[in-house]
Every structure is written in C-alpha cells, then in structure tokens.
Amino acid sequence: MTSARQAGLRMPVIAAVAAFTDAGSASALQNLPGLEIEQSVVAGVLAADDPVEAGITAAVEEARALLAIDGVQGVNVSGLASTRGWDYAAHIKAEVGLRILEEHRCD
Numbered sequence: 001m002t003s004a005r006q007a008g009l010r011m012p013v014i015a016a017v018a019a020f021t022d023a024g025s026a027s028a029l030q031n032l033p034g035l036e037i038e039q040s041v042v043a044g045v046l047a048a049d050d051p052v053e054a055g056i057t058a059a060v061e062e063a064r065a066l067l068a069i070d071g072v073q074g075v076n077v078s079g080l081a082s083t084r085g086w087d088y089a090a091h092i093k094a095e096v097g098l099r100i101l102e103e104h105r106c107d
Contacts, residue, residue, distance in 0.1 A: 001071045001072070009071075014072075014073065014074045014075065014076050015066040015067075015069075015074075015075050016076050017059050017063045017076065017078060017096070018035070018059065018079050019056075019079040019080075019089075019092060019093055020037075020059075020082075021052045021054075021056070021081060021092055022083055024080070025080035025089070026046065028080040029078075029079045029080070044058070045058050052082070052092065055092070056092060056095050056096055059096045060096055060100060063075045063096070064100075
C-alpha cells in the first residue's frame with residue numbers, strides 16, 4: 001500500500017479476498033492473471049478434514065490481514081468459493097462475510 005500511496009493513490013481501497021473450498025474453485029482463482037495464492041494455504045485447505053471450514057477460515061484470515069493494512073477500508077469476497085453450485089458458493093461467501101463482520105463489531 002505504501003507504494004500505491006507514494007504513486008498518488010488517495011482513495012480508500014477495497015481488497016479482494018480469495019474464497020475457495022475445493023480443487024476446482026482454487027484452480028479458478030489460480031488461473032486469474034496477477035492473482036497469487038500461497039500454495040501452502042491451498043494445500044492446507046484441500047487436505048483438511050473439512051475443506052469447506054478450512055476454506056472459510058483461510059478467507060477470514062486473509063481478510064483480517066488485509067483489513068489491518070492502513071488504507072484498506074473493506075474487502076470483496078471473491079472467487080468461485082465452491083464447485084457445488086452458485087447457491088452453495090453464496091452460502092460460503094456469506095459465512096465469510098458474517099465472520100468478518102462479527103470480528104469488526106467486537107473491535
């Protein structure tokens with residue numbers, strides 16, 4: 001963010017949070033140009049006993065880290081989230097959002 005500010009960025013930033021819970025949704029994100037997801041995070045989610053819970057947790061942790069950066073005013077929960085269908089994926093993204101919101105209500 002420092003480089004962006006030095007280059008003249010003066011507006012609030014909404015950062016993208018990668019949401020994935022299975023190999024297909026991780027692959028969809030990994031194929032986006034310029035987006036990098038830590039391979040260890042992907043491997044951890046995919047190897048978890050409950051990859052949906054692990055994916056939600058990973059997204060919340062990423063959001064927490066991004067929101068701690070000065071100038072980041074919010075996050076956009078991005079990605080396919082799941083290959084089980086749009087409704088299922090929407091529920092995953094909603095859960096990520098609810099957990100982020102709960103954390104920020106406590107601050």
